[in-house]
Amino acid sequence: MFQFTHDFIHLQFCFKDYSMMVFNMESRIRTAVLALLCAQAGLGFSVAGQQEGTCEANGSLYFVGEWYFLDSDHCTQCECTSEGSACSRTECTSLPAACIHVSHYPTDCCPRCEKIGCEYRGVVYELGQNFQPSECEQCTCDSDGIARCLVADCAPPPCVNPIYQPGKCCPECKEGPNCYVNASRSQVIPAGEPIWVDSCTKCRCHDGQDAGYWEGNRLATCSRLKNCTPEQPSTQKE
Template identity: 95%
Template sequence: MPPPSSLSRTPPEFCADVRTLEGGFSSLSLYFVGEWYFLDSDHCTQCECTAEGSACSRTECTSLPAACIHVSHYPTDCCPRCERIGCEYRGVVYELGHSFQPSECEQCTCDSDGIARCLVADCAPPPCVNPIYQPGKCCPECKDGPNCYVNASRSRVIPAGEPTWVDSCTKCRCHDGQDAGYWEGNRLATCSRLKNCTPEQTSSHKN
């Protein structure tokens, strides 16, 4: 029971916070006018005891960072706490300071500010018309070496380097890989045809 001095007080000098417990029991907390308190049943609701009664307001919890990697929610706290933060990148959370490779062409680091900073490889255009991508590698490779198409029909491919006779009268050569914009769009060989040559005139003009 409260001390006699407390029993002599009458409302509105007190505010009461009644909490129902298991088994039908109740818990009663009394507060003086001017006191601030949190409801026993809801730590997100704070009240001020006034002469007119309790004036309460509820705290709304803000969303935790998407990159939070450790959350704690203590019994006496209203909102959960983010104890550790990392970096969120494409739906995956990484710890601070961690380096990771989300794809063959990206190298990323989770900085201390919680931002994933990435370097993306800049692949040069491959010097061939049939590049392939190898597992675990970023840039395409020319398995058969540099090459090009003989003409716009793209029906025949010749290796780069020395000129190639594509028929008895026509000699073609892939462009030099050092040419500006070589593989940016020009993948056709440069060809020259012997004058007054017919397919029947064969080997005499190839030397």
């Protein structure tokens, strides 16, 4: 059986300059070389089984005091002691809440956070960055990795044919305020003064001063003359 302090003296005596070179080798190579040297020196060291003062793991022998990680679990580190291997497992800390790119390399115990920020609709933004994903949204990438947005509250347009201009959030009435004459929506009249839509009927669009009117109501208010038979449309104004 190989006894380190006693037999190392014999190794030094037998192999002189080679002994320190051997003990500076990587443990697996060192084990094989020592087995050969000890056999030649007639010392009782063999790699056929685990020897006193060594620990067997990862297909190798480790000497007392040596540290190593298990090949099967890179989170478990062990120390070879006189009573065998003493191991402890590293517990991975939580990744930042704002981590949006995680990598886990085969030789690492714990995953790595490669990038922090916010991902919003497939686009990545830096922490603290203000951005405008659309004309109607103003957003900020907060420190917790969540994008928080304010959406513009557009008032209902005072017309029946609003358009959206490039770069603007809320719709505009290019032709000015207007409304439908009736529920058939076949005739549109401009807002402002009352309009005679025929010889018997006069209609008026509500304007911006009529609070709440455009909340879903785009029909004119009309009055009809009694005992009147329409002949043809008129643009007569009152």
